[in-house]
Amino acid sequence: MADQLTIAVDFDGTCVTHEYPYLGQDIGAAPVLRELANAGYRLILNTMRSGKLEREAEDWFKRNNIPLWAVNCNPEQKKWTKSPKVYAELYIDDxxxxxxxxxxxxxxxxxxxWVRVRELLVKEGYL
Ligand SMILES: [Mg+2]
Structure with missing residues (x-):
């Protein structure tokens, strides 16, 4: 059911505490994001970070064994829209x-x- 659904996830204040341009601290996002990825959702990192700072955020996903489908884009939306907004079925953003x-x-x-976000994901049928 979760196959092919996309979830766009912000980074600062969402995956970690707000310490931009540094990497924030753990706030329990990784296990929930891994659970979503394992359930078949395609995760898009949707962040204002760019260049080296964006790569540091991508490395956070790698270190936590969370597969990313894309970064700051939905690779399929060009087929059906010229909109620059990153399309996703769900957005998780502080x-x-x-x-x-x-x-x-x-x-x-x-x-x-993330404790309450996970509860919401279950309540809304995403997990
Ligand atoms: Mg944020």
């Missing part, structure tokens, strides 16, 4: 309205609460 956020001594800025 800037999304309603996304569960949390904070603690790790960060002064709120970041994605």
């Amino acid at each position: 800037s999304n309205l309603g996304i569960p956020l949390t904070t603690n001594e790790k960060s002064t800025r709120p970041y994605v609460d």
Whole structure:
């Protein structure tokens, strides 16, 4: 069921705490993203990072054994649209309205609460 569905995932504040341009700290994103990838979702890293900083984010996915389908693009959408927006069925981003956020001594800025995001993914039928 999950096959071919795409999920666009932001990086800073979503996969790790906000420490741009540095790499933020672990916030429990990796196991959930791995679970999504293992379930057959195609993950797109959707980040404002570019160049070396983008590659550092890609390396975070590699280190955590999370396969990425694409970075900052949906390779198939050119077939049916000229829109520059990265198309995905689902977006996970700390800037999304309603996304569960949390904070603690790790960060002064709120970041994605992956315990609650996983609960939502189950509740909405993604996992
Ligand atoms: Mg962000």
